[in-house]
Amino acid sequence: MRSRRRPPVRRALCLLPLVLVGYVAARHWSVLAEGFGHLRTARWPWLLAAAGATCLTWVAAAVTRQGAVVQRLPRLRLLAAQFAAGAANHLLPTGLGASAVNLRFMAVCGVPPARSSAALALYLLAEGIARVGLLAALLLAFPGALRLGALLPEGALGPLLGVLGAAVLVAAGTLVCVRRLRSAVCGFLRTALDEARSVHTRPARALALWGGSLAFPALQAASLAAVGRALGLPVPPAHMAVAYLAATVAVALVPTPGGIGSVEAALTVALVAAGGPPAVATAVVLAYRVITVWLPLLPGALTLGTLVRLRVI
Secondary structure, eight states, X not given: OOOOOOOOHHHHHHHHHHHHHHHHHHHTHHHHXXXXXXXXXXXXXXXXXXXXXXXXXXXXXXXXXXXXXSSOOOHHHHHHHHHHHHHHHHHSBTTHHHHHHHHHHHHXXXXXXXXXXXXXXHHHHHHHHHXXXXXXXXXXXXXXXXXXXXXXXXXXXXXXXXXXXXXXXXXXXXXXXXXXXXXXXXXXXXHHHHHHHHHHTSHHHHHHHHHHHHHHHHHXXXXXXXXXXXXXXXXXXXXXXXXXXXXHHHHTTSOOBTTTTHHHHHHHHHHHHTTOOHHHHHHHHHHHHIIIIIHHHHHHHHHHHHHHHTTOO
16 A cells, blocks of 8 residues: 655745745835835945845854854855854744754754754853943943933833842742752753863864854944944944944843844834934834845745755754
8 A cells, every 4th residue: 555645844844934034024014114215315335334244144153153063064054054044033033043943953964962952052152141241341441332221211120130030030949949850951051061161172163152252243233333324323333333232132031033123122222322313213223124134034034945955954
C-alpha cells in the first residue's frame, strides 16, 4: 500500500514570512505611508549614509554571533542568517524571531543544543552590557543630552523601580521553591559559563564578541543621527545617539513584534527630550523606521524563506 504523501510543511514555512510581512504592513500601512512621505523631502546623501550604517549592523550581528560560539560558522551563511533573523525579529515578539533563526542555524551547523543556547545567552548578555555601557559613557560625556524629566512622568520612577524589584523577587522566589526549575537553570548556567570561559580564552572570539556588541548599537544610533541630519532635526548627532540608546534600553522591556509601535513612541519622546521639535522628531522617527525596518523587511523575508528551503535553517 502506498504511503501517504507528507504535507509540504517546509514549503509552507517558506511562504509564511511573506504572509506575515503582508499582515504587518497592512496593520501599519498609515505609518508606512507617512514615513515614505517624509523621505521625499530629505537630503539623500544623509539617507544613503543611514542605509549604509543599517547594512553594517547585519555584519556587526554576524561578527558578534561568531564571537559567542567557539565553533567556526560559515561566514556567508551566517551573514545571510542575520539578515533573515532581522526580518523574523520584526514579525515575532522582540528577540524571539532572531533567537529562533539563530538557534536553528547553529543546530544545522552542528552546534549542540546546550552550547547553542549558551551562545545565544552570551550574545544577548554582551549586547545588553554594550548597549547600556555605551549609553552610560555618552551620558557622562554629554550630561545635558537628555532632559530626563521629560522621559518619565513626575512620580513615576518610584513605582517603576518597585515593579522591577517585585519582578526580581518573584523570579528569585520561584527558583528557590521549584526544585526542577532550579536544577534546569543551574545546569544551563554551568554550560553558559563554560562556553563564556572557552570563548574568552580565544582573543579573536572575545574581540569579535565585544567589538561586534559595541558596533551594533553604535551603528543603529549613527543611522538615526544620519536620518536626523537628512530631515534637519536641530539636535546634535551625539545627543541623538543618546536618545536612541535611552529609548531602546527602555523598549527592551516591551515584548512587541520588532518593537513596532513602542519603538516609534519611545524614540519620539527621547528626541523631544533631547531638544527636538515634536513634529520634526516624529518625522525623523518614521523615516528612520522605514529605512531600518520596512525597506529590509520584504528582502529579509525572502531570504528567510530561501534559507528554510535550502535547509540552512
